Amino acid sequence: MQNKTILFVDDSPSIRTLVRMILEEAGYHVLISEDGQDALQHFNGKTINLLITDLHMPRMNGIELIKAIRKLSKYRYIPILFLTTETKSEMKNEAKAAGATGWITKPFDKENFIKTINKVIR
Amino acid sequence: MDDLSASFVNEANELLESLEEALLKLENHPDDQEEINTAFRVMHSLKGTGAMFGFEELSSFTHEMESLYDLVRTGKQKADKNLIDFTFKSIDLIRRLLDNPKDEETQTMEKELLNEIKTKFSAGETREKPEPLPVHKTKEKKKGNQVTWYIRFEPHRDILKNGTRPLYLLDELADAGGIKTFLHTDNIPDFKHLNVENTYVYWDILLSSDKDENFLRDVFIFVEDESRIEIEKISEHNLLSHPEFEKQITSLGLHENITPEKLQQLTAVLSFPEKTEVEEPEEEITGEQPEPPKEVKQDQEEVPDKEDVQKRILHETVRVPSAKLDELLDIISEVVTTQARLGHYSRHHEDPELQDITEDYEKLSRQLRENALGMRLIPIYTILIRFKRLVHDLSREMNKEIRLKTTGTETELDKSMIEKLYDPLMHILRNSIDHGIEPPEERKKAGKPVQGLIHIGTSYQGAFVQIKISDDGRGMDEKELKKVAMEKGFIQPGMEISSKELLQLIFRPGFSTSKKVSKISGRGVGMDVVKKNIEDLRGSIELETEKGKGTTVKILLPLTLSIIDGLLIHVGNNRYILPMNNVKQVFPVTRKELKKSFNNVISKDNHQIPFVNLIKEFEEKDTSQKELYLIVVDYGKKEMGFVINSVEGKYQAVIKPLSRLAQKQEIFSGASVLGDGEVALVIDTNKMIDKFINT
Amino acid sequence: MEKEAVETVERKQHYILFYLAGEIFAINVKYVLRVLEATTFTKIPKGPSFLKGVVNFNGSVLPVVDTYLKLGMPAKKDFRKSLILVLNITAEEKNVNLGILVDDSDDVFEVKDSDIKPYPATGSKYKVEYVDGVIERKGNFILILNPQKLFATEAGTEIGNNILLDKENQTEQDDQTE
Numbered sequence: 001m002q003n004k005t006i007l008f009v010d011d012s013p014s015i016r017t018l019v020r021m022i023l024e025e026a027g028y029h030v031l032i033s034e035d036g037q038d039a040l041q042h043f044n045g046k047t048i049n050l051l052i053t054d055l056h057m058p059r060m061n062g063i064e065l066i067k068a069i070r071k072l073s074k075y076r077y078i079p080i081l082f083l084t085t086e087t088k089s090e091m092k093n094e095a096k097a098a099g100a101t102g103w104i105t106k107p108f109d110k111e112n113f114i115k116t117i118n119k120v121i122r
Numbered sequence: 123m124d125d126l127s128a129s130f131v132n133e134a135n136e137l138l139e140s141l142e143e144a145l146l147k148l149e150n151h152p153d154d155q156e157e158i159n160t161a162f163r164v165m166h167s168l169k170g171t172g173a174m175f176g177f178e179e180l181s182s183f184t185h186e187m188e189s190l191y192d193l194v195r196t197g198k199q200k201a202d203k204n205l206i207d208f209t210f211k212s213i214d215l216i217r218r219l220l221d222n223p224k225d226e227e228t229q230t231m232e233k234e235l236l237n238e239i240k241t242k243f244s245a246g247e248t249r250e251k252p253e254p255l256p257v258h259k260t261k262e263k264k265k266g267n268q269v270t271w272y273i274r275f276e277p278h279r280d281i282l283k284n285g286t287r288p289l290y291l292l293d294e295l296a297d298a299g300g301i302k303t304f305l306h307t308d309n310i311p312d313f314k315h316l317n318v319e320n321t322y323v324y325w326d327i328l329l330s331s332d333k334d335e336n337f338l339r340d341v342f343i344f345v346e347d348e349s350r351i352e353i354e355k356i357s358e359h360n361l362l363s364h365p366e367f368e369k370q371i372t373s374l375g376l377h378e379n380i381t382p383e384k385l386q387q388l389t390a391v392l393s394f395p396e397k398t399e400v401e402e403p404e405e406e407i408t409g410e411q412p413e414p415p416k417e418v419k420q421d422q423e424e425v426p427d428k429e430d431v432q433k434r435i436l437h438e439t440v441r442v443p444s445a446k447l448d449e450l451l452d453i454i455s456e457v458v459t460t461q462a463r464l465g466h467y468s469r470h471h472e473d474p475e476l477q478d479i480t481e482d483y484e485k486l487s488r489q490l491r492e493n494a495l496g497m498r499l500i501p502i503y504t505i506l507i508r509f510k511r512l513v514h515d516l517s518r519e520m521n522k523e524i525r526l527k528t529t530g531t532e533t534e535l536d537k538s539m540i541e542k543l544y545d546p547l548m549h550i551l552r553n554s555i556d557h558g559i560e561p562p563e564e565r566k567k568a569g570k571p572v573q574g575l576i577h578i579g580t581s582y583q584g585a586f587v588q589i590k591i592s593d594d595g596r597g598m599d600e601k602e603l604k605k606v607a608m609e610k611g612f613i614q615p616g617m618e619i620s621s622k623e624l625l626q627l628i629f630r631p632g633f634s635t636s637k638k639v640s641k642i643s644g645r646g647v648g649m650d651v652v653k654k655n656i657e658d659l660r661g662s663i664e665l666e667t668e669k670g671k672g673t674t675v676k677i678l679l680p681l682t683l684s685i686i687d688g689l690l691i692h693v694g695n696n697r698y699i700l701p702m703n704n705v706k707q708v709f710p711v712t713r714k715e716l717k718k719s720f721n722n723v724i725s726k727d728n729h730q731i732p733f734v735n736l737i738k739e740f741e742e743k744d745t746s747q748k749e750l751y752l753i754v755v756d757y758g759k760k761e762m763g764f765v766i767n768s769v770e771g772k773y774q775a776v777i778k779p780l781s782r783l784a785q786k787q788e789i790f791s792g793a794s795v796l797g798d799g800e801v802a803l804v805i806d807t808n809k810m811i812d813k814f815i816n817t
Numbered sequence: 818m819e820k821e822a823v824e825t826v827e828r829k830q831h832y833i834l835f836y837l838a839g840e841i842f843a844i845n846v847k848y849v850l851r852v853l854e855a856t857t858f859t860k861i862p863k864g865p866s867f868l869k870g871v872v873n874f875n876g877s878v879l880p881v882v883d884t885y886l887k888l889g890m891p892a893k894k895d896f897r898k899s900l901i902l903v904l905n906i907t908a909e910e911k912n913v914n915l916g917i918l919v920d921d922s923d924d925v926f927e928v929k930d931s932d933i934k935p936y937p938a939t940g941s942k943y944k945v946e947y948v949d950g951v952i953e954r955k956g957n958f959i960l961i962l963n964p965q966k967l968f969a970t971e972a973g974t975e976i977g978n979n980i981l982l983d984k985e986n987q988t989e990q991d992d993q994t995e
Contacts, residue, residue, distance in 0.1 A: 014130035014175065017126055018126050018174065018175070021126070056163070056167075077282055077285055078285050079286065080284075085166065085169065085170035093347070096284065096348075099283060100284065100285075101285035101286050101344055102286075102344030103344070106170045106173070107170065107173035107174040107181075119294055119341075119344075120287070120344075122293055
């Protein structure tokens with residue numbers, strides 16, 4: 001579990017802080033970005049083991065971000081989880097179609113959050 | 123967690139501010155989809171994030187608001203005054219919920235508002251409610267019986283492309299208990315047709331675990347739509363730990379095709395210590411054939427959100443760099459100046475055609491100019507809104523109770539000016555909060571209301587905008603100020619200094635009255651910077667204070683870049699421009715009338731109008747015998763008059779700053795280059811009157 | 818305050834020459850933007866006394882200083898033949914353009930720094946800080962004025978700084994030069 005890098009993208013600063021805390025506590029290396037555009041800059045060749053992204057963000061939203069990343073050969077297969085408050089399936093399907101691995105439903109608790117992450121990176 | 127909650131509260135406040143801003147805009151443009159969306163988004167975010175940080179009351183309330191705004195979004199509810207007023211009320215409530223959700227008053231308020239939503243806004247409507255958020259359920263772990271599951275997992279071909287590692291899923295199952303897997307490779311095509319990016323294998327899995335079916339389904343939650351997953355309980359016992367079964371199973375090949383039927387045959391003969399009853403195999407869970415894996419192409423952008431894109435285009439506002447607006451304004455200034463030259467030329471040439479063209483051109487340039495200036499204007503509330511929180515936070519931090527009142531927030535200022543106002547205003551506010559307003563006990567003792575008041579009032583004052591920040595705090599003590607000034611060497615002992623001069627010292631670098639350094643406003647540091655900032659905007663700043671009563675900071679800003687409609691007038695041989703919006707009436711007056719007037723008050727239309735004779739005040743020789751004019755202007759609620767020689771006409775004036783050298787006078791706000799290349803000064807009517815009548 | 822007096826010996830600089838009421842002065846050309854003909858001024862009623870008025874300079878509003886008043890010379894009434902030197906100086910960390918009225922200006926010349934003699938601190942008409950030095954040229958003594966110091970304070974004060982050494986009365990004198 002150690003030394004895995006997770007990029008977390010969300011436009012809410014407080015969520016970013018919270019998630020960073022949880023992930024670091026769990027022993028991950030954490031990068032954060034506030035929207036898709038910003039996040040893309042991290043995909044510059046360095047190793048990212050997991051991307052977790054919000055869907056509703058200014059500038060570049062989560063779906064666009066996922067699509068963009070799936071086009072980068074180095075990152076075609078990295079797991080991508082998206083955060084969603086929507087319980088409707090359309091959004092999930094759209095994100096899956098764009099290449100997302102899975103989702104985390106907001107609000108989440110620490111335990112479930114880490115569990116979901118462990119599901120896609122081990 | 124405390125810091126985290128605080129950061130959420132901060133963020134929520136920011137969201138609320140943007141909501142307030144959106145509402146203020148909605149008030150004027152109820153159909154503005156963009157603002158409606160903003161409101162919706164704010165509620166949506168508050169709901170989601172709030173729940174994460176344990177603000178459950180807030181989350182459930184914003185959930186209702188979100189539903190309400192969903193109605194607005196879909197056109198089922200109008201963004202009318204009712205709704206906006208109601209939303210303002212809910213903002214108050216949300217702030218309270220952020221502050222102290224358990225407060226009784228807050229809870230009553232919440233109940234009232236929720237009720238109001240029901241009665242006022244959804245009467246008879248069937249509204250599609252987004253589902254409320256699930257409150258975390260701590261999963262009840264049914265401890266106990268180890269049962270055995272049969273699972274068939276056929277991943278869809280493209281599973282890797284979604285970043286899923288099928289083996290991780292098997293690992294996850296393995297974590298839940300004992301596992302036995304059978305790998306099937308019969309779907310792998312020959313090498314020629316093999317796509318290394320696809321997944322062709324599938325598994326049969328036996329799992330003995332105390333977990334229920336939901337748990338198992340959860341393992342496959344991300345892939346269940348596209349992959350084929352069958353889950354069946356084959357035994358109420360832990361088969362894998364049954365020696366007989368284990369023997370049987372291990373004798374099977376790695377690739378053995380396992381079916382529930384086959385397993386049942388195997389288990390039927392087994393004996394278990396207690397219950398032997400075997401559950402009826404439930405009916406096939408996935409009767410349907412797995413859909414042929416969708417070709418998830420990676421470049422299918424156009425598919426999902428066509429409609430969304432269209433909407434976005436419809437409501438898009440175009441962002442333009444400020445620099446371009448500046449450039450536009452420069453060009454328009456040139457256009458206006460050129461138009462003035464054209465006007466000048468055409469007046470001296472009797473050519474009706476030319477005069478027609480000139481008139482048209484003038485109209486167009488006026489429209490152009492108003493348009494361009496309008497683009498740059500922003501109401502001042504855009505920054506004041508940001509201060510509400512500052513005051514709230516700081517006063518909390520200082521254990522003070524302070525209310526921020528704002529008036530005249532619709533007053534518009536040029537964008538560049540608004541931006542540059544933020545820092546100085548913030549500094550002044552910080553000073554008021556930190557040094558001005560007293561702690562509650564002190565206020566009580568002084569017989570003041572416990573809650574302090576800071577008032578930011580904005581208004582147009584002739585060609586200026588005035589921003590007045592006053593607090594009802596302790597004010598400043600002149601003696602104290604003098605002492606500090608002496609200590610710091612700003613004044614020498616025995617030196618006479620007027621209170622006005624003394625107060626001006628506050629704006630000097632290095633002057634401070636604060637006894638100790640405070641985290642919030644530092645120590646007097648910055649009033650010099652504040653002054654500089656304001657002067658950079660060609661404004662002026664003044665401070666008034668009364669010990670025990672409070673302090674007022676007055677900022678006057680010129681409508682700098684303005685190109686204004688003016689009246690071009692003559693006083694002696696010089697021409698001046700009077701801002702048209704101040705001018706009420708123009709009367710001819712005779713010298714006789716002037717002579718008869720008593721105490722510089724003249725009677726016109728049964729009005730007694732105090733006046734200033736500019737010819738005299740500007741020390742012009744009044745040699746002509748021609749008729750004079752009285753220009754009546756607004757002065758606050760009163761009327762005042764200026765006596766001048768003649769009126770040349772209306773004039774669009776590009777106001778240029780008077781050089782710093784010339785700014786020391788107070789009665790002209792700028793100058794304008796006329797059509798013939800000469801310069802005319804722009805009169806600031808208020809200051810002019812202040813100077814000649816009130817002193 | 819800037820330290821401009823310290824210069825290397827070998828340096829040569831250009832100066833513009835101008836006349837005021839029969840006296841000759843020079844200013845370093847680095848301060849001079851343009852020379853304009855003085856046409857009509859727009860006077861500023863109730864403005865500072867040292868300001869003659871404002872004129873249009875390239876579409877912006879240029880304040881013009883009454884140099885005669887400033888330098889304690891007899892007031893001049895007729896400016897029809899006068900010129901305006903447009904200067905650019907720094908005042909309170911800002912670039913400021915201003916014009917100064919002169920009778921005439923007809924030459925730019927080069928002077929070695931070493932040829933500039935110090936302006937005597939005593940027995941002279943002006944305070945020494947406003948004069949960068951004196952040069953002798955064609956038998957005339959020319960005062961090199963420092964416009965930076967001479968005019969910069971104008972931007973900050975209501976009344977022009979008093980630059981005369983012997984506090985001589987600067988009020989209106991009606992006799993007219995030439």
